[in-house]
Every structure is written in structure tokens, then in C-alpha cells.
Amino acid sequence: MTDAVLAYDEVLESYDPVLGLEVHVELGTASKMFCGCSTEFGAEPNTQVCPVCLGLPGSLPVVNAVAVESAIRIGLALNCSIAPWSRFARKNYFYPDMPKDFQTSQYDEPIAFDGWLDVEVPTDDGVRTFRVEIERAHMEEDTGKSLHVGGATGRIHGADFSLVDYNRAGIPLIEIVTKPLAGAGELAPEVARAYVTELRELLVGLGISEARMDRGQLRCDANVSLRPRWAEGEEPTPLGTRTETKNVNSFRSVERAVRFEMCRHAAVLSGGGTILQETRHFHENDGTTTSGRIKSDAEDYRYFPEPDLVPIAPDPEWIEKLRGTLPESPAERRRRLSEAWGFSDKDLQAAVNAGAVDLITATVAAGTTPDAARKWWLGELARRANETGADLDALGVSPVQVAQLQALVDAGRINDKLARQVLDGVLLGEGSPEDVVVARGLEVVSDTGALGAAVDAAIAARPDVAEKIRGGKVAAVGALVGAVMKATRGQADAATVKDLILARLTADS
């Protein structure tokens, strides 16, 4: 069953969206939050476990000091206050992938609170900046990973059986929660995307996580509610009921999920219905959400302070020392890069929102000019990412490969059209751009002897054009170049063809 949705423009005529974003980031620490087990991604299931992360009877947690350091650095980078004294708490609920049937988390005493992050969204009227206020950033442990086999939905209900991999259980997570984000209006979906993108850049810049969404290292839950618009001068209308959309695992999906929920809420509200406070699942394939668990008052996690751990009271001097280790902020970095690369604000913002800044940086570092790198990542590669629904860094082509591709173009060995075919090969796993060129025989026809015949034929076929060129109208050469390119099925270098034609026609005069 698909939900009714209202057209986006109509949504905004009647309603004002309010967002709340909860981002979980897996820290890239060598060991887990409360034990010494490895956090290496991709190991055989249940090989990176011990009595602590399996929650065996009698086991006790010990806090990973590096995780605390990372949490403080994130807090500082997000302009948060760092709590002089904070505690862990137990969040109690039963689920097979949670070894202790409670999650060790932080509740009313988070390590970092009250911060902000500015994000920039390009609009037709230039770049607009939104300040996203941060409610809190707190430490917690990840759960195991369930695989539900059988049944229709891939969820625990209706499954024939379930498998659990506890390698992920106990991996340190930082949950970053925004305050309600209002005032974005029609830009709400873009702001949501820009926030997650900016946050990822900040986290990667801090060096505390690879923060790859495709690996679940960065996960976003998007809370969306609508309230009726109010007239100028009136009190804002009260906040509407929110839904929490989970499983939003790419930047693009964040934007789509928010947009879909806005349209769905509006359809329900306009039809006189009420929004259920519930968890919703996002579906990458069609961009819709479906109902998950109903979140009601009955859901009671019975939080209480974790008695197996002592409070965290970081030394103020240590906090200041950590503040000194913060890298430049993503915004500062962008200003620096913008200058170095000579990008316009809009170009740079587009790069940020596509999650392409690091990729462009790496491509430039591999020898490509900034402009060429930008054209690849925001042009052809962005188009392909859009088609497949993947983020750029998960597309399957590395910055080094892009640089190699561009180098082939610069050397005149392939042209732009061929470059796209080479890219096809790279994405299909056929090897480096060089490998693909060789294997597919895509090199441009640069043998002037072979080209000469095609050039002579083209000149002979269009004496009128040849005459114009001889007469000094060099611009007319395009028609002849086109004919040669057609004859060689694109496998010639256009510049070489042009040179050959002009050489012949000027030699005649």
C-alpha cells in the first residue's frame, strides 16, 4: 500500500516543517567502547567478541578513553559545552541483537551539549546559511547486527529465523541530536542534507571516523513534523506530531526522506487525519517510507545511572588541550580551498552538498586541475551517482582513478566521449583507466596517416566549406571536423583533426 502524498508546493502553502536530526557516528577507535575487542569492519560474524560485548554473566564494562576523547573533540568542534561531570545510563529494552538487553548510553547527563553547526544551502538568490542548533552529543555502544531470514519484509516479524552478528555490538557510537530545526521552509529537505553532509565533513576532518554512510558508520534518523502556517504577527502554531524515519543511509536519501514525509504528513493532515507518532522505514528504491513500530507513551526505557561505571569528569586542562588539536572547520577549509581552487561560492557549495570536497581534494592531489576535478565529480560522476542512488564516495571510482582518466584526456589519448566509456569500464571493475583503454581499444586515432585519408575525404565531400576556410573563415572548420569524427566513430582527437584540416587547406593557398 502506498501512502497518499501532497505535491510539494501545496505542502508549503499550508504547512511549515520542523525537523529534528539524530545522527549516529561509529568511531574509528581500534577497540570497542567497553572492551578490548577489535572494531575492524567486515570480519567473519561473531569473531570479534568477548564476555563483555556478549554481555555474559559477570562481565563488566571499562570505558575506552579514546572514545571519550573523540566525543569531547566532536563536542568542541560542534561548539558545545563539555560537561565537567557526566554519567552513563542504561537504556532498558529487550531485543535479540542487544547482548545485555540494555544499551549503555548517556541519558540526562550527556558529555557535550548546547552547540551549533552552520550549514550553507545554495538557492537561486545565492547561498543561504542556516544555523543548526545542537541539543547534545553523547556516547553509547552499538548493538549487534540482525539478519532476518524468510518472511516478506526482512524484519524480525514474520521471519523464519534470525541470525545475529555481535561483532558490531559494543562499537563506540556518538549520537548527535539537533534541537528542533524550524524556519527552513521549502528548503527543509536541502537543509537536512546539507547538515548531514557538513557534519560528515567535520567528523572526517577530525579524523575520528571514516563516517561512511554506505558502511553504516554514519546513520541518520530524520524526525519530521508539520504545523499549520500562521499569519504574520500571530503566535506560531504548536508543533505537530513527529515521525522518525530510520534507515536513511545516504545524503540524498536524507533529502528524499524529509521531502516524502512532508508530502505524506500534509496529505494526512489535509484529509482531516492525524499523524501517528511512529518509526518509519525509508525505502531507497522508490523514496517512500512505510510504518514501523508505533512509538507511544508505553515505550519506557527505564533509564537509570549505569552502576557498573564511574562518572566521567574530564580535567579542564585536558579539554583545552583537545581544543588546541581541532583542525580547521569545514567552513574555514572550504574558504581556503575556494581560494586555492578559484571556485565560485556556488561551485564550492555544490561540491559540499554533493559530499565531493574530499574527493576533489584527493583528485587534485593526484595531479588533476581543480576545474577538471570539479567537472568530473559534479558532472558525469554526480549524474551516475544520482542514477544509482549511491553517494559519490561509494560509487566505485577513486579520486586517483579520476585523475588517471583526466591525464589520459590531457595527453590526447582519449577524448571526453571515450573517457565516459573508459569510466564505464572502471565502474564495472575492469581495472585502471589505462587497463580499460588497452583492453577495450579505446585510444583515439592519432595516427595522422590513417586520419589523413578521412580528412582528405571530408574536404573532397564539402568543397564549399573548404573554399570558405581558404577564404579565411576558419570557424567553418567545425563542419569538416564533425564529418571526420563521424567517419572515425569518435575515436579521433578533435584537436588533431582540426590541425590536420587547417594544415591541408592553408598549405594549398
Added chain:
Amino acid sequence: MTDPTTLTAAELGGAIAAGDITAVEAAEAHYARIDAVDGAIHAFLHLDREGALAQAADIDRRVAAGERLGPLAGVPLALKDVLVQRGVPTTAGSRMLEGWRPPYDATVVTRLREAGVVILGKTNMDEFAMGSSTEHSAYGPTRNPWNTDRIPGGSGGGSAAAVSAFMAPLAIGTDTGGSIRQPAAVTGSVGVKPTYGSVSRRGLIAFSSSLDQAGPCARTVLDTALLHEAIAGHDPLDSTSIDAPVPAVVAAARHADVRGMRVGIVRELTGEGYQPDVQARFDESVELLRELGAEIVEVHCPNFVHALAAYYLIAPSEASSNLARFDGMRYGLRVGDDGTHSAEEVMALSRAAGFGAEVKRRIMIGTYALSSGYYDAYYGQAQKVRTLITRDFEAAFARVDVLISPTTPTTAFRIGERLDDPMAMYRADLATIPSNLAGNSAMSIPAGLDSDGLPVGLQIMAPALADDRLYRVGAAVETALNARWGGPLLDKLTVGGTR
């Protein structure tokens, strides 16, 4: 050869070190004693004969090789079944863990091994340490060696009974609200709850994390001190472990002198509600301490009257969370896994079948107390009371060196007598609970018998990290009472006519 089971741990350790008795002989003698009397007592849930004898043989080899080992090397011990021991069945007295073999050793077990102590087996207990009689064990009750119709106390009734019936000179207990001291009191043995955080909880199956503390059980104050010293000390793998030197408890146990010490009588832990015989033995102990040169001071701890209520909110609250992991998914009992039930249903069915009534009662209480809307009124309020009780202790210890009280309001009650009256059962821990809530140290030593010939306990309480004071006072009282009785109280005990 002297019967090794009649020796104290200190004597036995000395005999083994001197080569007079081998560790294997000591272990075998205790197993023989267990075979003879444990049918009537049921102190043990599991005997690890193979493991213990191998360990004893190793000690003997090392002694023969001239290695200098600790004072308890080769001495047998009974381990409460709430501590995990690698490869040895560990149940915590519950069906839920029947057949489970832990893949790791508790830190206490590691320290015992390092001290050369030979672990004979695992002792019976109230399920998950919840109870004061050992009747809540899923494997049947333990009986009091003084009178097998009576309870041996709880939750560590098995450990106390093993020691008092000479089945082991040493035992490990755990004390959340009195589970070492109350069984010691009703079986005529010695038991100490060390300062919270001084003995590692790693590998102790948690009942109430902020209250649980493992500690020593023995027949003499010195033996208790030797065991205390072997197991205490900082453990970086227990975040609540205190990084401080272990008080010199063995030296204190050898310094049986209370002259000049100030001893406080807690008014709130005497009088009404205390059996007249118990009160009489306590009053005699007070007199004795005065005769021995202690200054007796009366102190008030007005908030102690709320201790029981606060305890029965905090302990069940933590238990409701600690026991959540027993869900049939990863280990232990699993019920309903027949392809017709969902994972959630299997969890519910497993817990319904695996937990006994008292455990369920406490999970329910704790779940309720932590619920949204009730938290402040129950759990939050109980924590405030806990702070007030801690302040009462601080005020008292500003005036005196130790506090004393009867360990329990009554002597051992009859098996079955309080099973249908949980409140009566809970009142057995009236005097022991305050020390758990405050985290300070406390001891129970024999103070004599009641008119039915059942042991009465004297409780001594000291500030946190001043555990040595317990031993100094305990040793002085023990020496004086043994002189008065013409020998240790437990020499009067006969079990099944075999002694």
C-alpha cells in the same frame, strides 16, 4: 596424621607448606567429609573433584620443589555459585543457567588460583543471590548444620554451611544486603563484607551492581583475614574497583587488642524486633568489649529505619536491568524454540520458565520503580535515603572507631517458615543492609547460642577502607569468647553424628 578438616586454614596452610600434609590429602579429606555429611546439608551444587585434585597436585609439586608459596597454598575452598569459574558449571542457583559453563574466570577466582587455594566446588545459594534462607535456590534448600530443620541463612547459605560443617575451611560469599554476614551469624561462622570496591566484581554474576561485594567466609577471624587479603585489591577491569592499598587485615587479626578503641552501639539496631536471646548475647558482647578495654559509646543513626525500604527499591531496580540478559538468546535455558514462536515469545517463555518466584517478584518491583513517572518517587527517593544513611555512618564514625549490633534480629528460623511472608524474610537483613547502602565494611562473628542451641552473630561495622578495624575487634572478641567457652563455638557442633 591429624584430620585436615579439623584444622583452621592457617594451620592447614602451615602444615602443607611444612610438608606434613599434602594438598591432595587435604582436598581428599574434605571431599570425604563432603561425601559423609553433604547429603544432609546440601551445601554444594557442583564438585570439581578433577580440577581441584589437579590443582592440589600442582601445589604439592611446587612445595616439593622448594617453592615458597602463600599462606593459603593448598587450602581447600568452597566457591559461591554466583562467581564464574572457567569451564565449571555456574548457575547462580537458577534454572536459567543450568548447564552453562563460563568461558572465563572471575577476578576473585584468578586471585584464589594465584594464592594456590584449591577450589573444591560451587555452593548453593538463593537464586541470583535473592533471599535470606537459601530456600529460593532452584536446586533445593541448604540445611543449617546446627539443626537441619533450620535455614542456614542466605543468600550464601551454601558457603556458610560448608564452612561450619567442616566441609571446607574457607568459602567465598557475596554480600548485597547481608548474604555473607547473616549466614555467618546463623551458622556460627565468620563472614566479612569488605568495603565496596575493594574486591573485584568482575565475574560476579550481578544482582545489584552498586551493592554487591564478594568477601571471605571462614571459621576463625584470622582465616577470614588471610582469605580477605588473597582476594582483595584493585582490578582495572572493574571500573568501580578502588585503586588503594588493601588494609592490613591479617596483621590486624593478629593484633587482638581493643584497648583505647571507641566502639559505638547503634541504638536503631537493637531492642524492639530483636529476639531476647539475640539481644542478651549482644549485651554480653558489649560488656566483654568494655572489660577488654574498649570505650563504649551509644550512637544514633536515625535514617537506618528507612534502610530496608530504600534497599528494596535500589536492589530490585538494578536487578531488573542486570537480569534482562537472561533471555534464552545466547546461553542458558531456551524455551519455545520450536518454529512456532517469535524471538520475543521465546524470550518471554524462557524467562517465565527459568526464573523462580522471588526473582520474578524483584524484577517486577524493580521494573515498576524505574518506570517513567515513578522513578523520582521510588528509585530517586531511595538514592536520597542512601545518601542520608551514608551521612549517618559518617557522623557516627567521626565519634567512634567501629559500630556494633546484632548481625540478625533472630537466630535461624525454620525451613518453610517465612516462605509465604516475604516481608518477614526481608527483615532478616535489617541490621546488615545499612553497610551495603553506604559501601563500608562489616563483619559477623559468633557471639554465643540462643536457648535452642542456635548461633547468634555479632556484627562489627567499620568505615570504608578501614576493614582492618573489623579484624582487630573481631579477633579480640573471638579470643575472649573462646576462652570463656573453652574452645571455639563450632567445636560444639555435630553433624549427622559424625563429629
